[in-house]
Structures are given as C-alpha cells and as structure tokens.
Amino acid sequence: MDIITFNDTNPTNNQLIDQLGQNIQHCYQCGKCTAGCPVAFAMDVAPNQIVRMLQLGMLDEALRTETIWLCATCSTCSTRCPRGFDLAKLMDSLRTMALQQGIQTHGRGRKVSLFNQLFLDSLRKYGRSYEMGMMLKYNLNLHNPFNNAKLGLDMISRGKLNLMPHKIKGSNEVLKIMENIKKLEMK
Numbered sequence: 791m792d793i794i795t796f797n798d799t800n801p802t803n804n805q806l807i808d809q810l811g812q813n814i815q816h817c818y819q820c821g822k823c824t825a826g827c828p829v830a831f832a833m834d835v836a837p838n839q840i841v842r843m844l845q846l847g848m849l850d851e852a853l854r855t856e857t858i859w860l861c862a863t864c865s866t867c868s869t870r871c872p873r874g875f876d877l878a879k880l881m882d883s884l885r886t887m888a889l890q891q892g893i894q895t896h897g898r899g900r901k902v903s904l905f906n907q908l909f910l911d912s913l914r915k916y917g918r919s920y921e922m923g924m925m926l927k928y929n930l931n932l933h934n935p936f937n938n939a940k941l942g943l944d945m946i947s948r949g950k951l952n953l954m955p956h957k958i959k960g961s962n963e964v965l966k967i968m969e970n971i972k973k974l975e976m977k
C-alpha cells in the first residue's frame with residue numbers, strides 16, 4: 791500500500807498558502823465545517839474533504855469538483871472552525887484558480903459556473919443583467935434551447951422580460967470596477 795506523506799515544500803500547497811495567507815495544515819479534520827454547511831448535502835465532496843484533498847496535494851482534483859461552485863460563501867464553516875481556518879475564502883480562491891486555468895467542472899457545478907460567467911459578461915457589456923440574452927446563451931450552452939421557454943414567454947407577455955438589451959448610464963464605470971477587480975485577482 792502506498793503511504794501518502796505531506797511535503798511542506800510542495801509548490802501546490804505553498805501557492806495556496808500565498809493566496810490565502812493561511813496554512814491548510816492547520817485543519818485537523820474535525821468536520822465541524824461540513825456539519826454546519828447548509829449546502830453540504832448537495833456537494834460531491836464535503837468541505838472538510840476539499841481541505842484534505844489539498845493537504846494531500848490533490849489541487850487539480852479539488853478544482854474539478856462541483857463543490858467549489860455550489861459553495862454559497864455563507865462563511866458558516868469559517869465561523870465554526872476551531873482552528874480559525876477560513877474555508878469560505880479557500881473556496882473563493884479555488885473558484886478563481888479554476889477560472890484562471892480554464893478548468894470546467896461538471897453537473898450542477900458547471901451550471902453555476904456558466905451562469906456566473908454569463909451574468910458577469912452581461913454586466914461588462916450593459917452595466918446590468920440582460921436576462922433574455924443570458925438565458926438564451928445559458929440554454930444553448932447546455933444544449934437545452936427550450937428550457938423554461940413557457941416561463942420566458944409568460945414573463946415577456948407580462949412585460950417582465952425585455953427582448954432587447956438596455957445599456958445603463960455609467961456602464962463604463964461598471965466596466966472599470968470589474969477590470970480593477972480582475973487585476974486584484976491576478977495579483
């Protein structure tokens with residue numbers, strides 16, 4: 791049987807420590823984070839298991855989980871952790887890394903990630919969400935063009951959904967804010 795040992799010089803862990811300002815080895819796997827997580831029931835890998843994967847150098851596998859996208863960033867785990875480990879921040883960093891590396895997850899995680907990207911694209915372009923365009927692209931990307939079509943038609947008939955996009959005044963400022971956030975993420 792292979793014995794898995796943790797190596798403090800592992801660049802994967804050092805990279806994470808740099809990003810988080812905290813050491814993943816501080817986690818002693820008590821499971822309190824997972825016990826309090828409101829979304830754990832839907833995740834493919836429990837929050838404490840994500841930390842364990844990183845302790846074992848399984849960054850790539852962690853980046854491919856649905857869990858990092860299903861995390862609601864509620865910070866319950868960070869508040870409960872007896873070791874002061876900020877798991878919510880870790881999840882955020884993992885999502886950023888996954889995007890930077892162009893890693894796509896599967897299942898519900900992919901849907902969340904896709905929706906996030908389309909929402910942000912819409913903000914960049916119009917300064918606000920253009921729901922009609924977002925939903926069309928979302929459905930096409932998931933190869934399900936008529937998903938929620940009836941609901942969409944009902945909303946259009948009640949004037950709740952604009953057929954055409956509307957660019958807000960100050961959309962350039964919104965774009966500048968988003969570009970500055972992107973620069974901070976790349977640091």
Ligand code: SF4
Binds near residue numbers: 816817838841875
């Ligand atoms: S609560 Fe903290 S120490 Fe316990 S498993 Fe979660 S991250 Fe690790």
Ligand code: SF4
Binds near residue numbers: 823867
């Ligand atoms: S921040 Fe994410 S992992 Fe932590 S308790 Fe909330 S949903 Fe669960």
